[in-house]
Amino acid sequence: MSPLPAPLIAGQPWTALAPMQDVTTLPFMRLLGKYGAPDLLFTEYFRVHGHSTLEQHIVDAVCQHNTGRPVFAQLIGESLPDLRRTVEAIESAQLPVAGIDLNMGCPAPKVYKKNVGGGLLREPSKVDEVLNCLRGAIKGRFTVKMRIGFDSDQHFERILDLIEKHKVDLLSLHARTVKEAYRSEVHYEYIKRAVERLACPVLANGNVTSVAKGQWVLDHTGSAGLMIGRSCIRNPWIFRQHREHFAGQPIFQPTLGDVRAYIEDLIVATSRPNVDGQYHINHMKKFLNFVGLGVDTDGQFLHDMRRARSKSELDAICDQHLINEGRADLPFPDEPIKGLVARPNCETSRGCSL
Ligand SMILES: Cc1cc2nc3c(=O)[nH]c(=O)nc-3n(C[C@H](O)[C@H](O)[C@H](O)COP(=O)(O)O)c2cc1C
Structure with missing residues (x-):
């Protein structure tokens, strides 16, 4: 297993930008660099299928984000030859990635119906094949981002054991099932179970809305760090605020x-x-x-x-x-205001089409 790149401030829990289609683009990554970059960044996913090529806008994000922080390139797909070919393309283009991440969580029906993204979680034997293929193909760090299951936690432990078996270097866990999409509470107890079962670091993901919530999640899961998605769109200072909090410094309060x-x-x-x-x-x-x-x-x-x-x-x-x-x-509140809803608040079918 390769250790993760160290956080910006040694000894602090990692903070990571969650991959988000149409959001974690080059301009947004650059802005985060200005407002306080996370320790780790993840790209939108490269689609992997029979005639896929590396999407140039994601290549640009990898090469030009200028945040000074390591970036992981995410892939979505299930075809073993095409996954292998895509890894080779990333490596032969010498893209400056800190690692390659597999998407096993996308909840868009258009995606999971093709047995990719969250669809993979229905079939542990397929997960075994995909992880085996990617572990063999990737020379550097191989990371996985997933949910706790497809429509239940039926295969959760089995899939964690596959993560362990294939020596995955980092697991980011969005603690909802695919079918729960973004509606349910986040089941943080599954993150704690993953932390206890796995040798690799685990990033806790799902509704980390503020520093107070981030600290609560760390305390309740024992995770090595936090992956934050939607809340850094609302509050691009959130990574900086976490660093200040971890260091015991005054926390920047935007107006x-x-x-x-x-x-x-x-x-x-x-x-x-x-x-x-x-x-x-x-x-x-x-x-x-x-x-x-x-x-x-x-x-x-x-x-x-x-x-x-x-x-x-x-x-x-x-x-x-x-x-x-x-x-x-006036102060910008730390937490989203109760009762307000972002529409859409998740991956759109356009963004997720494969
Ligand atoms: C607009 C949008 C696009 C997303 N795109 C991806 C993606 O490409 N890959 C992925 O693994 N997760 C994707 N996600 C899920 C996020 O990475 C994250 O797991 C989820 O939003 C929960 O974290 P949060 O509560 O901090 O937002 C997306 C989420 C949103 C809102």
Whole structure:
């Protein structure tokens, strides 16, 4: 087993950016570098099938994120020759990856019906073959991200034993079943069970919404670190805040004015000269869906921003809710406001198509 790259501050639990289709793109990774990079980053997945090639936008994210932190490239697929071929392509292109990660958790029906992503968890014998193939093909670190099962925990222990058997270097565990998608509570007790059963480090994933919650999850699971997805879209300072907390330092508390500046950064980072303005605004709404969970209790910001049709309309809405009438100095809450929902709040079928 290869040890993980050390965290930025020696001795602290690892923090990791969860892989997110259409979100953990090059511009977003770069922004995280500015706001406080996680210790480890994971890319969107490379689709692996009969005629797949390495998607250039993911290659660009690997090569140009400039966060100074190691990045793992995620794969989704089940065809052994194609998985082997993809690993060889990553290695022969000398992509600067810290390791290669297998997706065994994607809950989009379009994906799991093809027996990839979360679909693999239905068949431990197939998991055995895929892990064996990847362990043999990958010269460096081989990591897995998975859920606790497909529609139950039936195969959980068996799959953990396969993770052990194939000397996986890191397990990131999103402690829900595939069928639970994002609706249920997160079953953190399964992370504790994985920590107790496996020799490799385990990252706890699922609803780590704040430093207080992160510490609670570490205390209750004994995991080696935390993998954070949606909450770093809402609060890009969350990795820095964890580091400050672990070091016993004062924790940075963003204001609504800081959030307004973050939104402007996002707009600039994600704009492309050849991309249609309306498309860009719609893409921004994916991020603002999550940011809006911390803006106002009645969800008026979410309501208004979803109706914005242009950059100037979006600017005015952001100023109205985050800057005007003294709002800029108000604290941005640590936790998402109860009762507000991001739509969509998960992988979309477009993002997940294989
Ligand atoms: C928009 C979106 C896209 C996602 N894409 C991926 C993906 O490509 N690969 C993956 O393993 N998980 C993916 N996930 C799942 C996340 O990595 C993570 O497991 C999940 O969001 C739970 O963590 P959180 O509560 O911190 O968000 C995605 C989640 C979201 C919200």
